[in-house]
Amino acid sequence: MRSVSIKELLTGKQLLQEITVNGWVRTFRSNRFIALNDGSTLHNIQCVVDFEKFDDAILKHVNTGAALKITGTLVESQGKGQSVEIQVRDIFVHGGADPEVYPIQPKKHSLEFLREKAHLRVRTNTFSAVMRVRSALAFAIHQYFRDNGFYYFHAPIITGSDAEGAGEMFRVTTLDEKNPPLKEDGTVDFKEDFFGKETNLTVSGQLEAEAYAMALGKVYTFGPTFRAENSNTSRHLAEFWMIEPEMAFYDLDANMDLAEDFIKYVIRYVLDHCEEDLKFLETRLLDEEKTKPQAERSEMALIEKLKFITDNNFKRVTYTEAIEILRNSSPNKKKKFQYLIDEWGADLQSEHERYLVEKHFKCPVILFDYPAKIKAFYMRLNEDGKTVRAMDILFPGIGEIVGGSQREERLDVLKQKMAALDIPEEELWWYLDLRKFGTAVHSGFGLGFERLVLFATGMGNIRDVIPFPRTPQNAEF
Template sequence: MKHTKVKDLLISTTTLQEVNAKGWVRTFRNNQFIALNDGSTINNIQCVVDFENTAEETLKRITTGAAVSVIGTLVESKGAGQKYEIQVQKLEILGDSDAEKFPMQPKKHSLEFLRENAHLRVRTNAFGAIMRVRSVLSFAVHKYFQEKGFVYVNTPIITGSDAEGAGEMFKVTALPFDNTPRTEDGKVNYKEDFFGKETNLTVSGQLEGETFAMALGQIYTFGPTFRAENSNTSRHLAEFWMIEPEVAFNDLDDNMDLAEDFIQYVIKYALDNCVDDLKFLEGRLLEEEKSKPQADRSEMPLLEKLNFVLENNFKRVSYTEAIDILRESTPNKKKKFNYIINEWGADLQSEHERYLVEKHFKCPVILFDYPANIKAFYMRLNEDGKTVRAMDILFPGIGEIVGGSEREERYDVLIEKMKALEIDEEELSWYLDTRRFGSATHAGFGLGFERLVLFVTGMTNIRDVIPFPRTPGNAEF
């Protein structure tokens, strides 16, 4: 008999039908009531076992975490909080189950403990909800761009260029660590390596994406990226996913319009399609908030925060105006900021970004026209010669969620910027070709997918919104 998903059983319009459900036992109480979940929904279906006619040995094996198959009649439930239940006629234990060793017992576990058991944590309500939301958001990303006529481009994971110029990249090599071939001056001889040159895992698909935008008009990438930044914080991962659209003929204003529309679309899609999961996550967060000092509590419940982003136009503010606001702010004057803003040119920290969003403007904010010396070489230089056409989108509770810019399309200006930063023209000759042949105004942005999932689920540590986090000292599973 073909089994039916728990999600479909719970919305069934026909009772007194024989059904087969398969899943994992969340709880088993009174030797009679199984809370069964198969991952299709946050909700369990109650299965009522005829314990008087079930072998005692079988009852002993119905433990938390056990995989079971039940066949029985779907009936209206007499219990509170559930519409249907299954009156079980046949029960089968699938595989083995060791109740004493299964770590995910029906009790509250710390997030740190769950990270140590990342291969099993998805069986908890919280992580099941997070990963379903992540899946829906991922689909929404593709749905948005496909509906807008964007072409999906798979940019390389192995690259010989550093898009950000940060140098914090993972090297890719097939050279032996013992007896590594060297040049006459003692440096590693990458000419003898697999690719014949020094290569790394990519930090961004942007540069390659630009070349496709200059042929296909509008493209997007959505794939894994890597940073070898030795940062053990709640905001950093060594492996994460990036969404990067690039659009020919778009300027900075067009770029801001696209980013705002895109973010609101995918958040609304999650709200429309993950109601039960988001309500559960909101309830979980409200419980956590009770144990925090009043000053550390969120100003808005999760669903209110998500609707806040949908219902408010993003405020557009120049970097210069933002610096003036921050410099004159109370926390800056009273030295409550960890990083005091004294002068124009400062690189904004998360505390400054959150102040602008949560305290001053009380809505999402897009900052633009940043100092050139704190932004990447490929961003278009403004006429003032000191700022670039860059943009960052700031969100409540998280700070920066999107970074982008109008790209420098002028060959001579780009060459001068690369020389000033000592970027090898030969290494990026292919990138410069897009400025030599048919150059045009174009723009794009990058959105770290995990940052988006973090915001939508209300979680506070980025390691909890990716299946298997990769961080300094941790590459388990």
């Protein structure tokens, strides 16, 4: 008999039919009521056991965490809290779980404790809800780009270039760490390494995506990226996923149009398809907020915050305008900002970005035309010679969520910018070739997937929205 998901059973469409369901025991009460969950939904299905019909040898294995196959009849429930239940005819124990050592017991566990049990934490309501929302967001991303004529492009994970100029990359090598080959000057001779040069794990697939956009028109990457930044904060991961579309013949305005449309689409998708999980996560967040000081509490509930994005037009503001707003703002004048804004050219912090979104404009904001000195070399220089065609999208509660730009398509200007930053032309000869052969206006942006999931679920720590987080001193699973 085909196994039916609990999500399907709870619709009641198979009432009075004999069915088979597989799942894990959440609770077993009074030797009679099994709460079974299979991950398809937040809700459990109650399975009613006539214990006199079952051998104790079977029932002793029915503990929290055990995996069971249950066959029985779906009937209307006589109890409260569920509309249907299963009258159990047969129980097969796939695998037991010793209640003395099984760590995910039916009680409240701290998020810190559950991070130590990352292989089992998805069996809790919180993490199963988060991961279903994460899955829905990933599907929506692919659906949006497919519907809008983009081609999915797999950027290399091993790279010889540093797209961001960050300098904080994980090295990839097969050299003997205790006795590497050395040059005459005592430095490591990477010509003897596997790839014949120094290579690292990528921080971005953007540069390679640009090459494919200049042939296929519109492409996007969606894959893992890596930063060896020693930041043990609630906003940083060493391994995370990035969505990076690149579009030929798009200027910055078209880039901003696409980014706004894209992000509204994926958030609208989870509002439409993850209502049950979002309501649960909203309740969890409201309970968590009650423990915080009033000043630290969010002004919007989770679903309201998501609709704030889908229902508002994004306000477009130049960096220069934003600096004037921030410089003259009450928090800046009263020195309540941790980082005071004194002059043009300052690199905006999350507190400034959130002020613009939550206090000043009261809608999502796109900042554009940033100072060239604080942005990457590949961004197109404006005619003023001091700003670039960069844009960031700012959200409530999180600040920057999307960063992008119109790319520098002029060979001579790109060479000048690389020279000013001591980026050797021979390292990016192929990138310069794109400006020699059929160059054109083009643009793109990057969205950190975990930041999007963090925003959509209301979780407070980025470690809790990725299955197995990689952070400093932590690669346990």
